[in-house]
Amino acid sequence: MKINSLPMKDLDRGADLAAARSRYQAGARRFAMALIILSLVLVGSVVLATGIGRMDIGWGAIAAVVLGKLGLYTGSLDRTTDVVVWGIRLSRVVLSGLVGASLATAGVIFQGLLLNPLADPFTIGVSTGAAFGVALLVTLGVGGSFLGLSPLPLGALVGALGAMMAVLVLSREAGRIRKETLILAGIVVSTFLSALISLVKSLDEESLSAIVFWIMGSFSGRGWIHVGFLIPYMIFGLALAFMYHRELDILALGEEQSHHLGVAVSAVRLKLLLAASLLTAGAVSVSGVIGFVGLVVPHLVRVLAGPSHGRLLALSALAGALILIWADVLSRILLASGQELPVGVVTALLGGPFFFYLLKSRRSRGMW
Amino acid sequence: MVIKVEALNLGYEDRAVLTGLNFQVNRGEFVGILGPNGSGKSTLLQAISGLLPPQQGRIIVKSEAVGALPSRLRAQILAVVPQSTDVRFPFSCLEIVLMGRYPRRRRLGTLTDTDLVAALQSMRRTTTAHLKERSITEVSGGECQRVVIARALAQDPEILLLDEATSSLDVRKKLEIFAILQYLNETRGLTVLCAMHDLNLAALYCRRLMFIKDGRIAVDGPTAEVFTPEILSRVYETPMEVVRHPGHQRPYAVMLPLSPETREAEAAAEAREAAQS
Numbered sequence: 001m002k003i004n005s006l007p008m009k010d011l012d013r014g015a016d017l018a019a020a021r022s023r024y025q026a027g028a029r030r031f032a033m034a035l036i037i038l039s040l041v042l043v044g045s046v047v048l049a050t051g052i053g054r055m056d057i058g059w060g061a062i063a064a065v066v067l068g069k070l071g072l073y074t075g076s077l078d079r080t081t082d083v084v085v086w087g088i089r090l091s092r093v094v095l096s097g098l099v100g101a102s103l104a105t106a107g108v109i110f111q112g113l114l115l116n117p118l119a120d121p122f123t124i125g126v127s128t129g130a131a132f133g134v135a136l137l138v139t140l141g142v143g144g145s146f147l148g149l150s151p152l153p154l155g156a157l158v159g160a161l162g163a164m165m166a167v168l169v170l171s172r173e174a175g176r177i178r179k180e181t182l183i184l185a186g187i188v189v190s191t192f193l194s195a196l197i198s199l200v201k202s203l204d205e206e207s208l209s210a211i212v213f214w215i216m217g218s219f220s221g222r223g224w225i226h227v228g229f230l231i232p233y234m235i236f237g238l239a240l241a242f243m244y245h246r247e248l249d250i251l252a253l254g255e256e257q258s259h260h261l262g263v264a265v266s267a268v269r270l271k272l273l274l275a276a277s278l279l280t281a282g283a284v285s286v287s288g289v290i291g292f293v294g295l296v297v298p299h300l301v302r303v304l305a306g307p308s309h310g311r312l313l314a315l316s317a318l319a320g321a322l323i324l325i326w327a328d329v330l331s332r333i334l335l336a337s338g339q340e341l342p343v344g345v346v347t348a349l350l351g352g353p354f355f356f357y358l359l360k361s362r363r364s365r366g367m368w
Numbered sequence: 369m370v371i372k373v374e375a376l377n378l379g380y381e382d383r384a385v386l387t388g389l390n391f392q393v394n395r396g397e398f399v400g401i402l403g404p405n406g407s408g409k410s411t412l413l414q415a416i417s418g419l420l421p422p423q424q425g426r427i428i429v430k431s432e433a434v435g436a437l438p439s440r441l442r443a444q445i446l447a448v449v450p451q452s453t454d455v456r457f458p459f460s461c462l463e464i465v466l467m468g469r470y471p472r473r474r475r476l477g478t479l480t481d482t483d484l485v486a487a488l489q490s491m492r493r494t495t496t497a498h499l500k501e502r503s504i505t506e507v508s509g510g511e512c513q514r515v516v517i518a519r520a521l522a523q524d525p526e527i528l529l530l531d532e533a534t535s536s537l538d539v540r541k542k543l544e545i546f547a548i549l550q551y552l553n554e555t556r557g558l559t560v561l562c563a564m565h566d567l568n569l570a571a572l573y574c575r576r577l578m579f580i581k582d583g584r585i586a587v588d589g590p591t592a593e594v595f596t597p598e599i600l601s602r603v604y605e606t607p608m609e610v611v612r613h614p615g616h617q618r619p620y621a622v623m624l625p626l627s628p629e630t631r632e633a634e635a636a637a638e639a640r641e642a643a644q645s
């Protein structure tokens with residue numbers, strides 16, 4: 001009993017392989033193009049965003065300051081212009097970009113790892129945990145910096161990990177993380193910790209603005225020193241995430257399949273959760289809780305680049321930077337009075353409706 | 369000998385599912401695991417795949433306890449096809465099959481021709497080649513199942529465990545999958561263990577059958593010897609007849625309807641047993 005129509009013989013390596021190869025390379029080229037375009041747009045945005053502000057500074061002066069710092073321009077510069085462009089604006093634009101990249105990649109990791117399209121550092125309470133960690137350290141008077149490093153991100157990391165543990169324990173039922181309860185647990189933990197932040201800050205007789213800074217997020221008054229605080233966490237977190245991007249693809253299929261495909265599930269998951277926590281902690285320790293970046297960006301990028309996590313991480317980092325840079329510009333110029341809005345208000349105004357759309361569309365397609 | 373099970377007890381927390389299992393499987397065997405619903409077929413496969421640690425006893429795969437094998441090495445030896453698969457992220461079917469190459473790829477290494485050939489070949493064998501670019505979230509249940517079987521074949525394993533893997537497929541697709549398994553079994557020495565409900569499919573392809581009932585192995589032997597009306601009727605508590613097909617000479621089971629007489633006969637038998645004890 002032989003069925004001859006079945007392709008039992010070995011595949012001939014010629015045609016099929018060449019076709020698949022060329023499609024694979026076309027995909028890689030599309031990715032490279034997206035990477036280059038986003039990078040160019042990002043550089044352009046950094047320049048544009050540096051030019052926008054209350055003080056009117058010409059493009060020539062901006063170019064002179066930046067080139068001067070790079071040692072390519074030796075002419076004389078106005079001291080005020082130098083401080084505003086380099087010390088205030090550019091540092092803030094760079095910081096918002098780095099925070100955006102960190103939050104977006106953390107969102108990619110959380111969504112893949114927790115199999116939940118609504119997961120992001122904010123919705124699962126990790127950001128608020130990090131903010132609580134920092135707020136507590138600040139209140140206790142721990143601060144300053146040592147060789148450009150600060151203990152504050154470490155406090156954020158401990159807070160982030162603590163909040164994550166709490167959320168995972170709360171949403172665990174019979175050994176499994178329930179997708180429906182995860183976000184609910186995140187909101188509970190996040191609300192509780194927000195209240196604690198307010199309490200701690202009020203007891204410390206600090207102004208309302210300090211509370212708002214941690215809960216709503218802001219880049220107001222931040223500079224190069226904060227870029228220095230964030231960078232080690234970001235580099236370590238991103239490196240860890242990229243090392244395990246293939247495992248992240250497989251883990252997105254669920255625990256059992258990952259086991260069968262040879263992923264050491266517990267160990268890899270722990271490393272990836274650490275990576276996401278590092279990214280979140282670094283970001284929150286310099287900017288407070290900025291919501292929805294980690295939720296919206298991965299979804300937009302997934303539509304354009306597919307679900308493969310290596311590409312998703314790279315493009316989300318760029319897109320996240322881009323979005324937060326412009327959200328921060330909006331927060332600076334939106335109010336006619338010249339006052340600043342917390343940037344978290346802007347991202348929530350943009351991200352809230354998106355969250356709503358996601359909730360409805362996923363439900364209707366029975367994705368979760 | 370590729371699988372050796374010694375004094376194995378399996379279960380979840382306080383609930384014992386299987387007790388006192390002892391058997392071994394040699395390289396190149398084609399074993400069907402049969403038994404009523406809830407008899408522990410899936411549990412046994414989960415334990416062999418290393419997912420469920422034994423409560424007692426040992427499971428040796430090749431020369432080591434399955435729990436002690438490094439994950440990637442384990443996945444090079446053992447591939448598993450579950451009953452159904454739920455994928456939420458829109459990976460293309462080719463990407464899903466390529467995930468089967470994970471245990472054989474180097475970390476951060478690029479995609480080699482060997483990987484791509486293995487993936488394409490197993491897609492052709494499972495008649496899923498036309499689905500390469502389609503998203504796994506958009507194909508039908510049966511297509512998704514065949515893609516997952518292709519992924520298991522792409523792992524290039526020595527042992528393949530199937531848990532009701534073809535239950536959701538139509539007759540033609542079932543036969544196609546089993547024809548591939550038989551081919552790989554005969555030409556490459558692939559060892560196949562499949563838990564299944566379809567008795568006649570088992571009789572057609574499996575050379576050894578293992579019947580599990582009430583937490584124990586009730587019968588274990590060559591298909592020709594154990595596929596008998598007495599054993600089938602006893603294991604499934606259902607009157608059955610076994611007939612030989614006039615063409616290929618393989619046995620097939622025919623179930624008889626549960627008539628009032630069978631119920632009465634059963635009741636009488638139970639009463640006799642009760643009286644004896």
